[in-house]
Amino acid sequence: MKVSTFPIFTLKDAPADAEIISHKLMIQSGMIRKLSSGQYSWLPIGLKVISKIENIIRNELNAIGCREILMPFIQPAELWKESGRWDQYGPELLRFKDRNDRDFCFGPTFEEVITDLIRNEVSSYKQLPLNLFQISTKFRDEIRPRFGVMRAREFIMKDAYSFHSNQKCLDETYDIYKLAYTNIFKKLMLDFTIVDADSGNIGGSKSNEFHVIADTGEDDLLLDESLNGMNLEIAKIKYSEDDLNKIIKKSGLIHKKGIEVGHIFKLGKKYSESMKAKITLKDSSMTNIFMGCYGIGVTRIVAAAIEQNHDDSGIVWPQSLSPFQVVLIEIDGAKNEQVRMYSQKIYNELCASNIDIIYDDRDLKMGSKIKDWELLGIPHMIIIGKKETENNNVVYKSRLSKDKKEFALDKLIEKISKS
Structure with a gap:
């Protein structure tokens, strides 16, 4: 590759309105350019980094038998009304009508779409377990986009889904994904930790978040050093700095800041029950499908990696992420x-x-x-x-x-x- 055919668009100075180092360096190095609030164009050098991340993700998911698909970005309201999330999700769900006055939304997540696909294609336990993933653009109408691609309205995400005839199979597969995610973040050469987490508006019985450790992270993590930071409960509460310091002092836990880059969920029957996704079992009885979902923020990883890897001269890429060797x-x-x-x-x-x-x-x-x-x-x-x-x-x-x-x-x- 030659620069004469692979243009770079570096700037002499970082933009004055960028608040964190990754945002500054991504603009200054010509990786991205702002289109509007929370929306960015990816230029050749930035897209090369995205490709490196996507290839590592694809290789690990292919290794556990997960196959790639691609689903529509614009989703009909009917599916979201079936699941009950049309009214629950809130203003982050960007909605619009087409010329026939039908309601649609820009997809922030794809649980409804994948459940609709599977209920029309899978009818027997013999077709399960099944693992599918996509890497695609998502849109969340953030009230206050900030920090460049760290909290953007439009972003690239990998979302995977698993389908099972029983809870035991879901539990086993969940652990397989957890290990695959660990391998992905190790190959990306990032300092990360895994935490127990709240399932939020995705739902389900259990979830884990994967956090890159960085001073600019928006999540507060309390790490038990004896567990190597690999098992932590996150409490979604409001607290003062004094309260946090008291907790740290009494518990002996270590306080770190984290950037969430991955989240996995045991959905169970949350979507299959509301959307009537059923299969026939060996004894001819019927059951709703057990589901898991597994997300990775691809574009957010780029920013998180830069937060961990930079100096006064610019970015210091890990070998696995560098656009060129x-x-x-x-x-x-x-x-x-x-x-x-x-x-x-x-x-x-x-x-x-x-x-x-x-x-x-x-x-x-x-x-x-x-x-x-x-x-x-x-x-x-x-x-x-x-x-x-x-x-x-x-x-x-x-x-x-x-x-x-x-x-x-x-x-x-x-x-x-x-x-």
Whole structure:
């Protein structure tokens, strides 16, 4: 990939109205641009990060037998009225009428749509268990969108659903998803914890939230260090800072701030009963389907990762999330044909080694290029100028260090491949 065909839109300064570091850096690095309150366009470099996250999610879900589908974003009111949530959900559900005066809404969640799909396709216990997921745009009419994509009105989310003939199967599958989510967040290289949580307006008998630990998180977490932060009860109560400090002092718990990036639920028969989704069992009796649902906030993960991984120069991506593994910077390639040819040769060899690389072939000063790529957080930087062309080597710089080192290409490929 070359910058001449993969444009980047960095800004010299961060926007003044951005409140948290992830919002500032996502705008400044050209990952996103604001369309309206709580709505953002994703530019090429930002979409590359989204793709990395989605691929990790897809691989883990495919490994547990969950298959991908895609459901309509606009949902008929009839389904929401069946479930009872049309009146319960509140103003966050954006509603409208079509030309025939039929009520619709923009989907913030898809429990009604998936239940309608399954009740028309599944009639026997022999067809279960069944696991389906989608990665798609959702819309929630937030009263106060803020913090960029952290609390947006329009966002990308992965939602999965499981269907079962009995509670035991649901319980076992819930634990499988919990482990799959743990694997996903480990592969994303994020510092996270799992907490017991309230089911909210989704409903169900049990739920767990996955939180990325960050000072800018909006949720207060009380962690039991002896449990490695992996089992925590969240109480949805109002409290003062003094009250919280007293609780921490008496209990010995550790107070952290968290960003919710995942939520899993045992729905049980909540939707199958209200929407009459039934199957025939082995003994010919009928039962409502047992359901689970499992969500991950894809776009929110991007912001949460940046909150955990940044410095004064910009983003410091974990290897698993970086839009590119390596950036190759040529110095004065537009004016020096030898530098351009040597840079192209190095680029070709790195591509042949299956290294995800972007080649900065812009006619800019070296300092401007380095500043851009440090802002963008690419882990490995290769610099080629006249001297490197003559010495048949390259200069290497890690995003985590200010030092530059000379390398022969084969040694550098070995180093990058091991990182």
